[in-house]
Amino acid sequence: MAATEAAGSDNAADDPKTLSVDARTLRGLAHPLRIRLLNALREFGPATASGLGNRLGESSGATSYHLRQLATYGFVEDDPTLGKGRERWWRAAHSDSSIDTNFMRDADPEVRGAMNVVLHEIATTHAQELSTWLGTMHEWPEEWTQNWDLSDFKIRLTPELTSELAYKIHDLVNSYRGRVPEGTEGSAMVRTHTHLFPRPNA
Structure with a gap:
């Protein structure tokens, strides 16, 4: 989870700023409020x-x-x-989390259940963030209301090509990290959501 997103991409697992989530820590994260708390600390800083x-x-x-x-x-x-x-202040220990999607097929039903909770909470957060933007975009300067995106695409792919596309999207987004220093006038933290999943033919 990137920032938020509380699930990150698997290709970020070697980054020291990314926590690679194992089965034990996955169960520890699997609560809606914990995911929201972690996201808030990652996005807004210590609290x-x-x-x-x-x-x-x-x-x-x-x-x-x-x-x-x-x-x-x-x-x-x-x-x-x-x-x-x-007074006790808390901070996120890592900027992102990487979660192996194979936990969805784990032999332990508790692990599968924990993964289900985390994924559905991430999806809910994505929907809420987008709805908040749509409801408040009139409050932003014109430069921002003219430069955002809400798109979806339908293309036929194999599982291998789907994985390739996901990695390329992640690499592209990560290539923009650090290009705008914090505090730059007119800048904002931009949230990018990616969803790739198959659909039935009929």
């Missing part, structure tokens, strides 16, 4: 449990509990540079 609760509309007790669970599985960690007294 307290109460701050995250306000952002996500959850109680600080719930966010605190699930942050501790995420820490147990290596997704988040304390940020010692922030906070005063008993």
